[in-house]
Amino acid sequence: MSDYPLIADHGLIGDLQTAALVATDGSIDWFCSPRFDSPSVFGALLDHARGGYLRVRPTVDVVTSKQLYLPDTAILVTRFMTEDGVGEVVDFMPTSATTAPTSRHRLVRMVRCVRGQITFDVEIAPRFDYGRETHQATVSDDGVVFRGQHTSMAVHLVREPEDERLAEGTVDEEGDVHARLPLTAGMMRGVVVETGATEAHQMRVAAVRELFDETVRFWESWLAQSTYFGRWREMVHRSAITLKLMTYAPTGGLVAAPTAGLPEQIGGERNWDYRYTWVRDASFSVYSLLGLGFREEAAAFAGWLRDRVRDQGADGEGPLQIMYRIDGSSELSEETLEHWEGYRGSSPVRIGNGAAGQLQLDIYGEAIDSIYFADKHGIQTGHPGWLKLVDVLNWLADNWDQPEEGIWETRGGRQDFTYGRLMCWVAFDRGIRLATSHGRPAPVDRWRHERDAVYNQIMERGWSHERQAFVQHYRTDVLDASLLRMSNVGFVSPTDPMWASTLEAMDGELVTDSLVYRYDPDASPDGLRGSEGTFSLCSFAYVDALARAGHVGKARLIFEKMLTYANHLGLYSEEIALTGEQIGNFPQAFTHLALIDAALRLNAILDQTKPALRAQPLSTVPGQRAPVPASTDADGTAATDTTAAQPAAPPDRASSG
Template identity: 70%
Template sequence: MNKHQLIADHGLIGDLQTTALVATDGTLDWFCSPRFDSPSIFASLLDHERGGHFTTRPREEAFATKQLYFPDTAILITRFLTEAGVGELTDFMIPTTGTAPSQQHRLVRMFRCVRGKISFDIEVAPRFDYGRQSHELSVSDSGAVFDAGETRLSLSLIREQDDERLGRSISTDEGMLRAVLDLEEGQMRGVVLETGPDVSPTFIRPAEAQQLADDTAHFWHDWLSQSTYTGRWRAVLERSAITLKLLTYAPSGSLVAAPTAGLPEQIGGERNWDYRFTWVRDGSFSVHALLRMGFVDEAVAFSQWLRNRVTEPRAEGSYPLDIMYRVDGSSDLHEEVLKDWKGYRGSYPVRIGNGAADQLQLDIYGEALDAMYYLDGAGVGIGQSGWLAISELLNWLADNWDQPEEGIWETRGGRKDFTYGRLMCWVAFDRGIRLATSHGRPAPLARWIAERDAIYQQIMEKGWSSERQAFVQQYGDEVLDAALLKMPQVGFVSPQDPMWQSTLRAMDTELVSDSLVYRYDPSASPDGLRGSEGTFSLCTFLYVDALARSGRLEEARLTFDKMLTYANHVGLYSEEIAATGEQIGNFPQAFTHLALIDAAMTLNERLDAAQNGRRFRGQTGHTSP
């Protein structure tokens, strides 16, 4: 087994409450249960010895592998090509679509010989609670149980009734199960992994397992049929939409930033964070992308989650919103380090939880209000309790927007006056004013308008650098920030404004590297962390959007098409791209796929308008659906 499988060499499967990663060599090396943010059961992606794994590989020494998704689904197929034959491993999870959290989750692994003969070596070695909880293993004719007390993992065999267990040999060693599976052309066998407090193995026929696969495929085909998008790059956008659906926690409607923890922004560095939580910012951006594609239910579900966060009681003196939450809306995100874990390719420390949860990031209020305004335009009402909560939030923001903060990039170098934070505070007041006036709602409009205008004036005076001829990251500095690519998108400036055009040209020179875009220059703007990072994939797609809005269509299309070449073999993106072209950071990242959808749709609209010989007259910002 390759102990250092590349981040990009994985496909994602899931059941809408948790997910798993399957490497191109068939290794199941990341799986947490019962939720995204639960302790891991398999995590060899971060530490082969301590993390736990489910490996499978042909017995032949030489083989090649290929991996793909069954069309328009989240069913992953890994193909093994050997001299003796061709085998397939089909991995998927059974969707749990209800509104109630489930403690039991099923992951199916179906092995099939499609040509000749093939034998697989299988090794199942779970490590519960990040390897901190011991377990007992018991084996029966139906399968096996790995019992860690409150959590159990059962392994049910997929076989015909007259088969002898899984294969010609099964052995156990220190809580680990090994087996050999021999298959001839046309045969299918496998296992069903099930987690829960009282699960036990059962006998499953191949036909029953195939029915589970067929039902799962039908679920995904039915869900994807809601898409209304028919423009360019349709397959790419639909894969991103499926990925976002996989990252959505069905019981609450919240969207995790990524299903993984500890994957580094620099190989061997310390920028290793836990992303298995819901950021207000990421989730709010999802509303726009999902509604544009026609996925109304998901956008509405997140809006309800967001309303619950805005309206829930808060302790006196606390902020109206936290920047991130667990998927159930709780806010206990205590950060700790997994001692003795080696980390992905030696990238230490491995952190679980997220210490940035208590930061002040003022931009989230603009993103939340922008999402609510967009939903309102789509006919999703806010309601009286929601409006009262929005009013309280904006009144708090009126007292608190003009202060230093940690900013969108969650720097750990102290609070500063970030231009992007002020920009999104402007958005918050602008959208609140529009919501009030469009429905005749009671509001202290004079105050909100005054605050909105004061922010505008401040950004123009302090966020603009005459020397750089550009809007800059923070007041009194000269550093550029790719987050400000949102300026024309949210309607703060016109894409043709000379100040914006000058800013975009400055970013072309300083932040763009052969179409890829850095967030900012850490050497020029210390962020409290050692090391460097790659280009930020979200920012590259924001750059495409900004180029398209600014009329630079040929550059926008080339940049977008180049970015598509950095996707992995099944169309997934991590957080960043290293100088080598390798994907780094947590994987797959929702933010990247959200930005991909928005950039593609904006570019498609502008290209259509150009081909039809007319000027684009659509909205500049997220002001109507």
């Protein structure tokens, strides 16, 4: 399977409506258009023979290749060092001034020789509709037009008048185009791919440079809004840009990842389509983006969420679905691409997502918590939105006490998941706070009764006396890393003995070095064959939980270790295999959100804790608590702890100010 680059050997570019992956060998092997969740144009990442690609690389052997982002931008530079010279391919997608959906998207590949002389091979092999739609190619002096039954794409040639057919191309029997670009030091040429176009035209170098300059200005201006100047600024800002790249501008929806079908186990069946907006992931984005000062994105999601709330459906169907297409539609029927072999033979390749119809009660807590958090930052819900929120909480009051599928979308049957109950508690708690702080009409007494009932149930049934820990669901003693958020949301104090022993149990069972498993699938069957790697979201959540519990030295060490698992560009997939290889869909929004949250929390605590606290020995374990900063209890009041000052930022999810 050497035809497949490592998942981590990619960078991401995009225009806020779709995105592409660019490998270190100069190949674009994943690109869907006109939207993130549209059929693929290039999909060699999931089938190297039938998926399609756009490759630009030197004709001679490459000694080494490197990738970097132009600082503070989403412009990707792939550098090739050869014995004849050094060349670069600069990839970017110009962002539109309008947020209206469009079928026309441009992908620019600027090809440059920076030293010596170098000739590039250009191979353009589209495979429309996941390789199910054939095409014909027409080559001219201006470029190439590819036409399928339902799809068209033009490739505009970047050249100067004196070039004299610099990139003469040939068409093979598959309808693919092959061309060469001989360059000497200082020359820049290239191609501009435009989906939805039916005619090719020449583009001058100056015009492409103008697109480049405009794209640089866009990203630099956007990132200048960041209020983060702490430690790990480069990694935090790269995560912020990555999240922005995965946001669909017309609706404000955030995709979980721009890819589909990348496996959680090489050769396994855990291959899912992540090109949709999960209520959970997008809710978490409000915390992270507001923590960095990006108010516009947080407000856009609030509007997206409000528009998703629906009337209660039949058969107990709730007012929210767990995920949606990026335009807000709810149809995500799952199908298998039988003609594709999958990444390194990992099949089936699925598009759509059958988990969309699952009942996952935690989404209500995450959604309402994000609304509450946004409210504390001045992004308030108007009257129509408040009425919808009341309807949501009233539905939850009638329906929270039932089995569900849980946060990890297992396919092994419904259970009374502790995390789902925890987030129901959060939903009622934040609803009460919003109603009382703004004097809005609501059945607060009922919500308070349900909140307390959830709390008591978790304490009675979600706590295992044998394990001395909170457990995955009420009929098991299995641990679950989702519960790392219990102190984060204010359900327990980070200094509570029950929480300390839970952390200690997780440390002994779910944590391996700095990496954290979601749960043990052997002990808690999830309805799927095979295994998976450690979940990077959980690893960063563990950092946050340790820091809150006072284990600052250990938290910082684990955070620094986690940074070593990023790829060469600072990007993370969903999981990390035993070998350290990144696996799962890439890049994953959840991971980058958790990185930002952990960095904000850890940076604030490090700024305000005593030097002795920073220098905790490596032997410190969760069960041996060091002095901790003051924290926030479930009722929103500050817990008393005089050993250290309360961090000024970021505020706790449950804080009252």
